Amino acid sequence: MSDSNGSREVPKDANWAGPVSKLKVPPMPPEAINLNVEGRGVSGPLQGFGPLWQKTYQVRLSGVKQTPTEVMQVWKENFAKFQPPGNHFYSSLEGIKPGEIMLLDSKVPVFPGTPGAIPVATGMMVLYVDDTSITLMTPEGHPESGWNTFSVFEEDGVSIAQVQSFGRSADPIYEFGYKLLGGEHLQEQTWSYVLLALAAYYGILGQVSMYKTCLDPKYQWKEARQVWKNASVRTIFYYLGAPLRWIRRLFSPGKPAR
Amino acid sequence: MPKPNGTMSVRSAAPTISIIDINGEVNSFSENTLMDAYTQASSMGAHTIILNFSGLSYMNSSGIGLLVTLLIRTKRQNQRLLACGLSEHYRQIFELTRLNEAILVFDNEADAIKSAERIKAA
Numbered sequence: 001m002s003d004s005n006g007s008r009e010v011p012k013d014a015n016w017a018g019p020v021s022k023l024k025v026p027p028m029p030p031e032a033i034n035l036n037v038e039g040r041g042v043s044g045p046l047q048g049f050g051p052l053w054q055k056t057y058q059v060r061l062s063g064v065k066q067t068p069t070e071v072m073q074v075w076k077e078n079f080a081k082f083q084p085p086g087n088h089f090y091s092s093l094e095g096i097k098p099g100e101i102m103l104l105d106s107k108v109p110v111f112p113g114t115p116g117a118i119p120v121a122t123g124m125m126v127l128y129v130d131d132t133s134i135t136l137m138t139p140e141g142h143p144e145s146g147w148n149t150f151s152v153f154e155e156d157g158v159s160i161a162q163v164q165s166f167g168r169s170a171d172p173i174y175e176f177g178y179k180l181l182g183g184e185h186l187q188e189q190t191w192s193y194v195l196l197a198l199a200a201y202y203g204i205l206g207q208v209s210m211y212k213t214c215l216d217p218k219y220q221w222k223e224a225r226q227v228w229k230n231a232s233v234r235t236i237f238y239y240l241g242a243p244l245r246w247i248r249r250l251f252s253p254g255k256p257a258r
Numbered sequence: 259m260p261k262p263n264g265t266m267s268v269r270s271a272a273p274t275i276s277i278i279d280i281n282g283e284v285n286s287f288s289e290n291t292l293m294d295a296y297t298q299a300s301s302m303g304a305h306t307i308i309l310n311f312s313g314l315s316y317m318n319s320s321g322i323g324l325l326v327t328l329l330i331r332t333k334r335q336n337q338r339l340l341a342c343g344l345s346e347h348y349r350q351i352f353e354l355t356r357l358n359e360a361i362l363v364f365d366n367e368a369d370a371i372k373s374a375e376r377i378k379a380a
Contacts, residue, residue, distance in 0.1 A: 015318070019350050044356045045326050052330065054323075127354070128319035135319035137355070147355075149319055166323050216330045 015130045017099035023125060023139055025101050032090040032103045035238055036231035037123035040139040048145025048168030049223045050175040052216035055188070059195040059206040061152075061159040068152040069131040071159050075150060075198055076134065082197035084190055086116055096134055100126045108143065108232055112182035119239060120232040124148075138167065141229035143183065145170040148191075161198050163191040168220070171227040175219075262287040264315070266295040268302070275374045276304035277367065281313035284321035292324055296331065305337055306374040310367055312343030322355050329360055338377065342370040 025038045045052055061071065075082070076096050080089040090103040103123040107116025120143065124136040133151035138144055146167020153160055165187075169175040177183040192208040199206030227233075264282025271277050276299035284292070299307050309325075332339045342364040344352065352358040364370040 013347055016347075016351055017354060019354060042354070042356070045323075046329070046356060046360050054327075130318065133319070147319065147323075149323070164323075166326070215327055216333075 015098060015128055017125060017127050017137075020099065020125070023101060023123075025103070025123070026092040026094070028092060028103055029090050032088075033105050033121035033235070033238070034103055035121040036141045036229070036234055037101060037103065037139050040141060040229070042125055042127075042137050043140045043142065043145040043170065043226075044137060045146040045166050045168060047170075047220075047223060047226075049171045049220055049226065050169035050178065051214050051218065052146075052168045053165070053212055054215055055165045055191075055210065055212040057163045057188075057191045057195055057208055057210045059161050059199050059208050061161060061199060061202055061204060061206070063204065064159050064202045066159070068154055068159055071152045071161065071198075072132045072134075072150075074201065075152065075161070078198075078201065079134075079150075082194045082201070084193040087190060096126055096129060098126055098129050102126065102136065108177055109182045109186055112180070112185070114182065116186060118232055119235045121235045121238070122231040138170070140170075140226060141231040141234065142170055143174045143177070143232065144168065144187070145223075145226075161195055163195060165191065168216075170223075171230055172224050173227055173230055173233065177232075262291050264288055264291065266291050268295050268298045270302055270304075271308070271367075271371050272375065274303060274305040275308065275371060276300075276302050276306075277308045277310050279310045279313060282315050284314065284317040284324065286318075286320035286324070288321060289324055289327075292328060296328055300335065300337070306340060306377070307332060307337060308340045308342060308367065308370045308374065309361075310343045311341060311345075311348060312367075314343075314345070314348065317348060317351070322351065322357065325357060325361070329357075338374070340364060340370045340374060342367050 022039050023037050025034060028034055083089055086107050088105045092100055094100050101123055105121050108118045108120055110117045122142045124138055127137040127147055128135040133149055135147050135149045137147040144167040149164045151162050169178045195208050196206050267279045269277050278295045278299060329339050340362050344363060352363055
């Protein structure tokens with residue numbers, strides 16, 4: 001199916017992020033909002049609120065002569081560029097390496113079928129990297145609780161690029177958004193867009209196949225309290241506070257407020 | 259499809275406790291092997307399944323994902339999943355991915371069996 005057996009060129013431990021209790025954001029490009037990640041813990045598929053879904057998206061890169069490792073390298077280098085408009089990923093100078101933080105500024109929809117409108121500033125931790133795969137894990141407050149694996153493998157002589165998400169909505173607000181406001185559809189569109197962008201890089205008009213499985217239909221009510229860390233709500237308050245920060249900056253010229 | 263670079267064998271430690279010995283690598287190619295081992299353990303009447311990782315050589319993020327899937331399955335069947343024999347590195351991975359919050363981890367097989375028997379007795 002999906003991934004390599006792990007890189008043999010680097011020490012095996014180097015593929016995994018080291019122990020972390022609270023995330024620490026390294027210096028990031030100034031245009032990144034950088035909210036809701038610093039000091040947060042990570043949150044996996046066993047945490048989170050809604051039903052647990054495994055969703056697999058694939059595109060066949062027919063005719064591409066590069067090896068899965070080479071394709072993955074292209075994907076890593078263009079990770080941010082392959083995102084849909086409105087989905088901005090930022091990484092530190094270290095790039096995509098185990099334990100590194102990537103920041104994400106995005107928008108979630110207000111009504112089903114509409115483009116994203118409500119801002120959400122969040123991020124992800126690089127959990128695992130090898131020659132042919134990357135796994136990103138979500139912090140607390142992220143819309144989804146779990147991880148996403150981006151991988152390339154070969155099947156019948158053709159490279160297949162794959163995104164596999166493994167997670168739940170993080171809290172009741174996000175679950176409402178996923179189910180009723182089109183969040184789930186937007187998420188599926190996002191990963192399809194990424195795969196099509198990768199295919200387009202090679203001049204291929206790709207076709208994305210997607211299959212999903214509900215691994216656990218239960219709601220985890222004990223996780224409903226995560227709503228206090230909801231990154232979208234906190235980002236809205238951040239924007240609402242912009243005028244106050246602007247006024248404060250007027251009176252403290254040495255301290256740039258954002 | 260590539261073949262898994264690992265094997266899993268099932269043995270019984272008690273009438274309701276089965277041990278799955280994991281040898282070699284655990285990655286996405288291990289899915290059928292792991293689920294077959296689980297099915298075999300369940301058919302032996304196991305209420306507690308102990309994953310013995312002392313023969314594990316490597317596990318990637320897809321392997322960790324398989325353990326989450328297995329955990330969900332055992333929960334649905336009202337079974338308990340324990341782990342033993344993890345190296346320090348993979349103990350850290352369990353902590354990092356917060357798997358240790360749902361799968362009790364023991365230093366060795368004897369401790370895991372003792373714990374399973376205590377729970378059964380209670």
